[in-house]
Amino acid sequence: MSNAKPVLVSAVKPTGDLHIGNYFGAMRQFVELTKEGKYQCFIFVADYHALNTMQDAEEMRRRTRELVMAYIAIGLDPKEVVFFKQSDVPAHTELCWIFDTITTMPYLMRAHAFKDAEAKNKEISVGTFNYPLLMAADILLYDAKIVPVGQDQKQHIEYARDTAEKFNRTFKSEVFALPEPYIMPDVAIVPGTDGQKMSKSYGNVIPLFASREELEKCVMGIVTDSSGDRPENVYQIHRLVRSADELDPLYEEHRGKYKVLKELLIEDLDRYLAPMRAKYEELKNNSGIVEEILAKGKTAARTMSEAKMEQVRKAIGTA
Numbered sequence: 001m002s003n004a005k006p007v008l009v010s011a012v013k014p015t016g017d018l019h020i021g022n023y024f025g026a027m028r029q030f031v032e033l034t035k036e037g038k039y040q041c042f043i044f045v046a047d048y049h050a051l052n053t054m055q056d057a058e059e060m061r062r063r064t065r066e067l068v069m070a071y072i073a074i075g076l077d078p079k080e081v082v083f084f085k086q087s088d089v090p091a092h093t094e095l096c097w098i099f100d101t102i103t104t105m106p107y108l109m110r111a112h113a114f115k116d117a118e119a120k121n122k123e124i125s126v127g128t129f130n131y132p133l134l135m136a137a138d139i140l141l142y143d144a145k146i147v148p149v150g151q152d153q154k155q156h157i158e159y160a161r162d163t164a165e166k167f168n169r170t171f172k173s174e175v176f177a178l179p180e181p182y183i184m185p186d187v188a189i190v191p192g193t194d195g196q197k198m199s200k201s202y203g204n205v206i207p208l209f210a211s212r213e214e215l216e217k218c219v220m221g222i223v224t225d226s227s228g229d230r231p232e233n234v235y236q237i238h239r240l241v242r243s244a245d246e247l248d249p250l251y252e253e254h255r256g257k258y259k260v261l262k263e264l265l266i267e268d269l270d271r272y273l274a275p276m277r278a279k280y281e282e283l284k285n286n287s288g289i290v291e292e293i294l295a296k297g298k299t300a301a302r303t304m305s306e307a308k309m310e311q312v313r314k315a316i317g318t319a
Contacts, residue, residue, distance in 0.1 A: 006145035008039035008182075011046040011086065011138055014063035015054055018070050019205035020273075021190035021198030024240045029184045030148055031075045041081040042142050042301060043071070048086045048093065049134065052127045068290045070208065073280040082304075084297030086138065091305035095137035096130070098316060099163050102170050103133060107162075112155055136160040139179050141305045146182040157181040173315040175308075190240065193222045195233045206237070209280045212270050219266045229255040231262075238265045241272045 010030065018027075034041045045064050054060055064085065072078065086092055108114065111132050117124045132155075139147055139160040147157055157179055164176035189197055192204025199205070206218045224231040230251050238247055238261075254260045283289055313319035 005038065005040040007142050008034070008041045008146050008148065009139050009142050009144035009179075010042075010148050011044050011049070011135075012067060012071070013046045013050045014060065014067045015050050016063075016200050017205075018066075018208040019198060019200065020208055020237075020240065020269075021192065021205065023074065023208050024190050025198075026150070026184060027071070027074055031071070033148060033182075033184070034076060034081055037080075039146070042144075042304075043076070043081050043083050044089075044138070044297075044301070045085045046138070049131065052125060052131065065290055068293060069280055069283040072283060072289075072293070073209070073276045078293045078296070082297050082300045083293055084301040085294055088294065088298040089141075089301045089305050091141055091302070091309045092134065092137050094309065095141055095312060096134045098312060099133045099136055099167070100130065102166055103163065108132060111159070112152075132156060132159040133163065136163040140164050140176045141308050142301075143177045143308070144179040145177070146180050148182045148184050151183055154181050154183070167315075171315040173311075175311045175315050191233055191236045193218060193233070195223055206269070208273070209277045210273070211277075212266075215270055215273075216266050219262050219269065222262065224258050231258050234258070234261050234265055238268065241268045 033039075034043070045067055047060060047064055050060065050063075054063070068083065071083070076083070108129055111129075113131055114124065114129055117128055135156050136159050139157070140163070147160075149157060161178045164178055167176055168174055192198035192202055193206065194202065194204040196202050196204060207214060210218065219234075219237075222231070222233050222237070224233060235247065235251060250264065251261060254264075310319065
């Protein structure tokens with residue numbers, strides 16, 4: 001990959017089972033963005049960030065592996081993307097500590113995650129409090145030009161920009177470039193089987209790599225309103241895989257026939273998800289592929305991050 005391309009950096013925490021809401025909501029658009037060929041892409045599994053909520057070694061290993069397999073299965077190309085684990089690159093935590101030394105507590109107390117935890121009277125870990133600075137290190141290590149985020153995550157990029165500016169000003173250097181947020185267009189809010197936003201915490205999800213039998217169970221469990229001719233929850237999920245032009249006549253033809261419409265949705269979802277499910281199963285049965293991808297990514301990420309850390313150490317006087 002050419003260094004002339006602007007750098008895109010993104011991270012995903014290995015903290016949950018993936019469902020079609022994750023895929024249609026953001027994963028699909030994100031993978032398409034990496035295929036455009038405009039960017040040098042660094043994507044990592046944010047396992048150190050995940051430690052704030054997950055403290056089980058076996059679960060961490062399993063979910064990390066599943067996350068890598070999932071992104072490859074939906075089309076992320078490891079030949080075009082540097083895909084690695086945050087914990088495999090020591091520079092992330094080293095740079096975070098350096099940022100700690102120039103950051104005040106009142107500044108970090110403005111972070112949304114901290115204020116949310118405080119409002120709920122939660123006991124707040126140092127990791128949760130310090131989360132924005134580790135994220136700033138994640139972004140600034142690679143001279144990221146853009147960082148794909150949802151509208152609600154723009155503050156993370158503001159923290160990274162502020163930190164870059166403060167470092168450059170404090171140490172009279174131009175070590176860090178200022179990243180820009182890339183707000184992904186067409187990020188959908190996917191309804192769950194009960195009509196609320198699809199979320200594991202609501203128990204209303206359709207797993208991304210569900211078997212045909214699981215799909216049938218989930219779809220047949222979609223909540224319907226018997227007062228209307230068209231089951232809106234079924235229709236809104238159906239719209240993820242077929243256009244309104246195709247669906248509207250179909251739903252008109254089967255007005256009030258909820259079971260028939262659910263069966264049609266099962267067929268269409270299964271047809272759409274089957275290739276990804278097959279790729280995921282193939283990766284599951286070939287354990288060496290994930291390790292190979294992460295080892296290659298580790299080497300590339302360490303090379304680039306260490307070059308940046310040499311500049312940092314010179315600027316602060318430790319080298």
